[in-house]
Amino acid sequence: MIRILFSALTFIFFSLNLYSEENKTFECSICACETTKNTTLQCKYGNHEFCTKCIYIWFLENDTCPTCRHTHRLQRIIVQLESPIHQIKINAYEKLREYIQKNPLHKNVLRKRNIFPILLNQLKKNNGDYYAVILIGDLASSNQANKNLIRQLDIIPYLIENLYGTSFDMKETSLLSLSEILNANDENIELFLQLDALHKVKKISNSKNTRLSYPSKKLLRIIDMYNKKLKQEKIKSERNKVQSKKTKEENHPNTSNPKVKKEKMRYRVKKFFLRKIFRRKS
Incomplete structure (x- = not known):
């Protein structure tokens, strides 16, 4: 009974925690409004949350975090991908393509920046x-x-x-x-x-x-x-099955392998004549 109660309480706790994470709101450090649509800046001394709209407007003229002034040149370019101004968006795409061409490892950086x-x-x-x-x-x-x-x-x-x-x-x-x-x-x-x-x-x-x-x-x-590649893998798999079956037949005398049957017959004939010879002598 205690175990069932403990399991039920654990389930309720994790369900509430999951629900709260999905519906978690953030207070924008610029406009002080609560929002679920946010942009997170990973700064030196912690993360800071902002409205997507607020941080976009901020990044039009700045490349630092509004809270701690930590520099975010790359994040500024990423945010500009969502700009309603066509030329700003194109410039952001071109800068990011240049950033990738400089070093292939930058692709991992951009993935981590969501x-x-x-x-x-x-x-x-x-x-x-x-x-x-x-x-x-x-x-x-x-x-x-x-x-x-x-x-x-x-x-x-x-x-x-x-x-x-x-x-x-x-x-x-x-x-x-x-x-x-x-x-x-x-x-x-x-x-x-x-x-x-x-x-x-x-x-x-x-x-x-x-x-x-x-x-x-x-x-x-x-x-x-x-x-x-799939065809080759299939052929290889079939060959392995045939080889496995062949090995199994060779290692087990009670199989229908012709060689094994022949050896078995020789053994029986030899045994038969040996018995006959032994009986005559006795």
Whole structure:
């Protein structure tokens, strides 16, 4: 009875804790209002919470934390990705692409700064943000952690959706980004195939548009390599099964192996004649 009561109290405690975390509000250090939509700045002596709108306005003219004046040049650029002013947003994308090109490890830094939810938000709001698609491809290139996070955040369906649009630019960038996301990542390829997007890519590759033929064929090559790999693994598995069965038959005399049967028959014949000889002598 005590154990049941303890289990019930534990369940209630964790349920309330989870609910409070999901509905947790933050007080903005700029406007002093409570909000659930916040931007966290990781400063030297702790984290500071701000309204997304407030910190965006602050970062238009500053690159420091409003509370402790800690410098946040990179975070300032990330926040500007959500700018309603087109030119500010484009400049932010270009700066981040340059930041990645300087050092591939910067892709991990941007992932830890929660850039992917911002990019996903841009895809949702703008029916496929051209610059967001390009940056997603850059971040996915040769980075398995980023590829896995892209799958977990359900970004892949939005890129596939762009293939059905009318913009050639969007189709081209989406195909190139999908190639980076799927390359050397079996889980992402499996999801892509489950979403039944392969027939659309094949259709694009057969079109007369030369701009789309290269990225679509590149993506198809990645899928073909994956299918060949699966085929080789299947053949290897079947060979291992046959070899295992053969070894088992050789090690167990009570099997239907012809060699074992022959040896067994010789042994019986030899035993039979030895018994006969022994009886005659006796």
